Amino acid sequence: MDEQRTHVISTLVLNKPGVLQRVAGLFTRRGFNIDNITVGTSEQENMARMTIISKGDEKVLEQIIKQLNKLIDVVKVRDLDPENTVKRELCLIKIHAISEKKRSEVIQYANIFRGRIIDVSPETLTVEITGSPGKIEALIDLLRVFGIKQIARTGPTAISRGTLD
Amino acid sequence: MKGSEAIIKSLKDQGVDIVFGYPGGVLLPLYDVLYDSDLKHILVRHEQCAAHAADGYARASGKVGVCIGTSGPGATNLVTGIATAHMDSSPILAIAGQVGTALIGRDAFQEVDTLGLTMPITKHNFQAMQADEIPGMIKSAFYIASTGRQGPVAIDLPKDVQEQEFEYKADFQIDLPGYKPTRKGHPGQIKKASNLILKSKKPVILAGGGVVLSESSDELLELSKLIKAPVTTTLMGKGSFPEDDPLSLGMLGMHGRKVANLVVDECDCLIVIGCRFSDRTTGKVDEFAPNAKIIHIDVDPAEIGKNVDIDIPIVGDAKIVLTSLIKTISKLKEGNPGSTKEWTDYISDFKINCIPRLSFDDVPLKPQQVIKEIRDSIDYDAIVTTDVGQNQMWMAHYFTSKIPRTFLSSGGLGTMGFGFPAAMGAKVALPENDVVAVCGDGGFLMVCQDLATVREYDIPVVVCVLNNRYLGMVAQWQKLFYDERMSHTHLGEVPDFVKLAEAFGVRGERVEKPGEMKETLQSALKSGEPTLIDVIIDPDEILPMVPPGCGITEIVGEYKVEREVPGEIPYRAPHKEKEWE
Numbered sequence: 001m002d003e004q005r006t007h008v009i010s011t012l013v014l015n016k017p018g019v020l021q022r023v024a025g026l027f028t029r030r031g032f033n034i035d036n037i038t039v040g041t042s043e044q045e046n047m048a049r050m051t052i053i054s055k056g057d058e059k060v061l062e063q064i065i066k067q068l069n070k071l072i073d074v075v076k077v078r079d080l081d082p083e084n085t086v087k088r089e090l091c092l093i094k095i096h097a098i099s100e101k102k103r104s105e106v107i108q109y110a111n112i113f114r115g116r117i118i119d120v121s122p123e124t125l126t127v128e129i130t131g132s133p134g135k136i137e138a139l140i141d142l143l144r145v146f147g148i149k150q151i152a153r154t155g156p157t158a159i160s161r162g163t164l165d
Numbered sequence: 166m167k168g169s170e171a172i173i174k175s176l177k178d179q180g181v182d183i184v185f186g187y188p189g190g191v192l193l194p195l196y197d198v199l200y201d202s203d204l205k206h207i208l209v210r211h212e213q214c215a216a217h218a219a220d221g222y223a224r225a226s227g228k229v230g231v232c233i234g235t236s237g238p239g240a241t242n243l244v245t246g247i248a249t250a251h252m253d254s255s256p257i258l259a260i261a262g263q264v265g266t267a268l269i270g271r272d273a274f275q276e277v278d279t280l281g282l283t284m285p286i287t288k289h290n291f292q293a294m295q296a297d298e299i300p301g302m303i304k305s306a307f308y309i310a311s312t313g314r315q316g317p318v319a320i321d322l323p324k325d326v327q328e329q330e331f332e333y334k335a336d337f338q339i340d341l342p343g344y345k346p347t348r349k350g351h352p353g354q355i356k357k358a359s360n361l362i363l364k365s366k367k368p369v370i371l372a373g374g375g376v377v378l379s380e381s382s383d384e385l386l387e388l389s390k391l392i393k394a395p396v397t398t399t400l401m402g403k404g405s406f407p408e409d410d411p412l413s414l415g416m417l418g419m420h421g422r423k424v425a426n427l428v429v430d431e432c433d434c435l436i437v438i439g440c441r442f443s444d445r446t447t448g449k450v451d452e453f454a455p456n457a458k459i460i461h462i463d464v465d466p467a468e469i470g471k472n473v474d475i476d477i478p479i480v481g482d483a484k485i486v487l488t489s490l491i492k493t494i495s496k497l498k499e500g501n502p503g504s505t506k507e508w509t510d511y512i513s514d515f516k517i518n519c520i521p522r523l524s525f526d527d528v529p530l531k532p533q534q535v536i537k538e539i540r541d542s543i544d545y546d547a548i549v550t551t552d553v554g555q556n557q558m559w560m561a562h563y564f565t566s567k568i569p570r571t572f573l574s575s576g577g578l579g580t581m582g583f584g585f586p587a588a589m590g591a592k593v594a595l596p597e598n599d600v601v602a603v604c605g606d607g608g609f610l611m612v613c614q615d616l617a618t619v620r621e622y623d624i625p626v627v628v629c630v631l632n633n634r635y636l637g638m639v640a641q642w643q644k645l646f647y648d649e650r651m652s653h654t655h656l657g658e659v660p661d662f663v664k665l666a667e668a669f670g671v672r673g674e675r676v677e678k679p680g681e682m683k684e685t686l687q688s689a690l691k692s693g694e695p696t697l698i699d700v701i702i703d704p705d706e707i708l709p710m711v712p713p714g715c716g717i718t719e720i721v722g723e724y725k726v727e728r729e730v731p732g733e734i735p736y737r738a739p740h741k742e743k744e745w746e
């Protein structure tokens with residue numbers, strides 16, 4: 001059996017209704033795993049970039065790419081090389097913090113991780129952080145002791161380094 | 166122009182002259198235009214038959230077949246036929262009505278998510294939300310359905326879009342940036358394949374449905390003669406190579422010919438063309454062609470390596486790839502003729518000793534005898550369709566086909582009820598050819614209401630119902646693998662198929678003894694009228710098979726051969742290590 005690896009698959013798709021369903025349906029039907037999927041507009045008009053994070057061996061990856069390519073609304077598919085890819089995620093963390101002491105600790109942690117406080121209420125603070133999924137995990141772990149009320153993560157999106165396609 | 170008029174115009178612009186359909190509330194605008202259109206419409210008696218008929222039309226003629234159904238139940242009834250076409254890469258266009266755009270999503274009367282339902286069973290599908298999208302959509306649909314790896318396309322058509330007025334522009338463009346099928350094979354791969362083929366001492370060609378779809382039977386024959394390699398086919402590839410040729414091995418797989426299964430096991434180079442390595446063809450994948458290097462030619466890159474590991478893949482249209490392959494091999498051969506004579510001699514011996522026995526004088530009739538008489542009654546350009554079950558596998562195994570597009574069968578989906586409506590579609594496509602459907606009693610009953618259609622439209626197909634009063638194929642598995650516990654596979658004593666036919670105004674005949682099939686079929690064809698022949702066959706006849714999950718050499722059941730005293734079958738047990746390494 002080949003080695004299981006996490007792949008970042010970047011696709012350019014037509015920005016039409018139903019495209020997400022086509023892609024998601026393909027993964028379900030063929031038993032491919034999806035860890036994460038992000039969709040947003042791209043540099044090209046009428047096209048969206050869909051970034052899919054999936055685990056599998058080389059054979060599975062090959063099938064994923066080929067099957068994606070068969071979808072008429074999928075224009076381009078790339079398996080991004082992990083060595084030459086930057087991967088970022090946005091995360092919002094709402095923390096229960098009333099005391100001054102707690103609040104200032106949260107703000108300090110946020111600062112160390114280059115996060116920002118984007119919302120404050122008498123009972124809560126909301127931290128915004130972007131970074132690699134690992135960095136986000138680390139901050140979440142640190143903040144857990146204060147009492148996290150909610151987490152909203154976008155899941156990672158990715159782009160190749162330099163002039164690579 | 167109205168949306169509904171644009172549909173008819175666009176279909177006609179694509180060369181469509183006939184459609185199979187069934188109307189309903191949301192299709193009233195479209196049917197109103199059909200009323201005085203010269204586009205011919207055949208009113209089937211069940212939407213499933215519309216889809217199968219369009220499929221049969223496509224398989225027989227190579228042109229895109231068109232079927233129409235209303236929203237909701239009309240669309241769901243089309244689904245089986247669309248899925249059948251999808252599995253066998255058959256180019257059809259299915260148009261389904263939809264509730265008005267303002268009602269979509271509100272669980273309106275007869276609303277169903279047709280787009281969602283057909284997404285996994287079409288090559289692509291569309292929903293028209295504006296009438297001005299229709300011309301481009303239909304043109305794209307035909308282009309997608311009929312190029313690359315062919316397949317069904319569905320269009321979801323809301324009622325108000327059919328009624329909407331728009332300004333028709335003749336110079337519209339279609340834009341499919343995500344669709345660029347590869348046609349030419351990679352020259353480097355073709356060179357590699359040619360070298361491997363010339364080095365091989367025991368080559369075999371496996372031809373799939375892709376050979377039929379790409380119209381490359383001539384090239385297949387030429388390649389086989391050039392490299393002196395025997396040819397076996399999948400069910401879908403049947404007809405792509407003349408089965409009376411000395412180099413033909415017949416069908417491979419679960420119900421394949423013994424010679425084909427054993428020779429593929431032994432070969433050192435397997436050249437696979439337009440084939441998706443279905444489990445029904447390969448048997449246990451790990452034991453498939455254990456001694457061979459495999460060359461795989463296919464237009465769909467996703468088929469390469471999907472089920473079986475490939476040594477030399479070539480992505481491209483089989484016709485174009487085979488043409489270059491033949492050229493390259495011919496050139497390379499000049500200095501080095503090579504020889505597979507030992508191999509082909511061995512295979513001829515082998516073949517002679519396991520030609521399946523067809524002649525039986527038993528009553529009730531043996532299906533082999535029936536099939537022999539059918540073969541003797543019709544020309545090679547006659548089109549036969551099969552249903553699914555024993556009838557299908559008997560036909561695949563025993564019936565000799567020579568010409569592509571003359572053997573039509575539901576392979577991938579194995580859809581009972583396919584045979585009769587597909588025959589109807591084939592006959593409509595090619596009225597000059599005789600068309601015979603060979604069905605099981607179970608499968609035919611699933612679609613028998615369309616006897617009304619063949620009567621009303623005078624479509625003179627002949628349906629041979631191989632009547633064993635059993636869901637024979639399931640019964641066969643119960644006999645072989647479930648201790649003969651015949652759970653719910655006996656069909657009882659009704660109907661009387663002759664009377665059933667007559668109730669529809671269709672000729673009904675019954676055949677019970679050897680010799681009668683030939684006579685009855687010939688007179689049915691001569692009559693020029695739709696005819697049903699009720700053929701009473703032996704319910705106990707079993708077709709030898711490879712049990713699921715086994716290697717294809719592990720055939721169970723008695724393999725009856727033509728020779729009275731069969732010679733020793735010179736099969737050499739496989740040497741599991743690859744000779745090449």
Ligand SMILES: Cc1ncc(C[n+]2csc(CCOP(=O)(O)OP(=O)(O)O)c2C)c(N)n1
Nearest residue numbers: 554555556581605606607608635636637638
């Ligand atoms: C629509 C559908 N339902 C069920 C099956 C499962 N099935 C495969 S073969 C078969 C028996 C077919 O019986 P019959 O049509 O009488 O043909 P026979 O095998 O007797 O020739 C069944 C039930 C199927 N292939 N298709």
Ligand SMILES: [Mg+2]
Nearest residue numbers: 605606635637
């Ligand atoms: Mg039966």
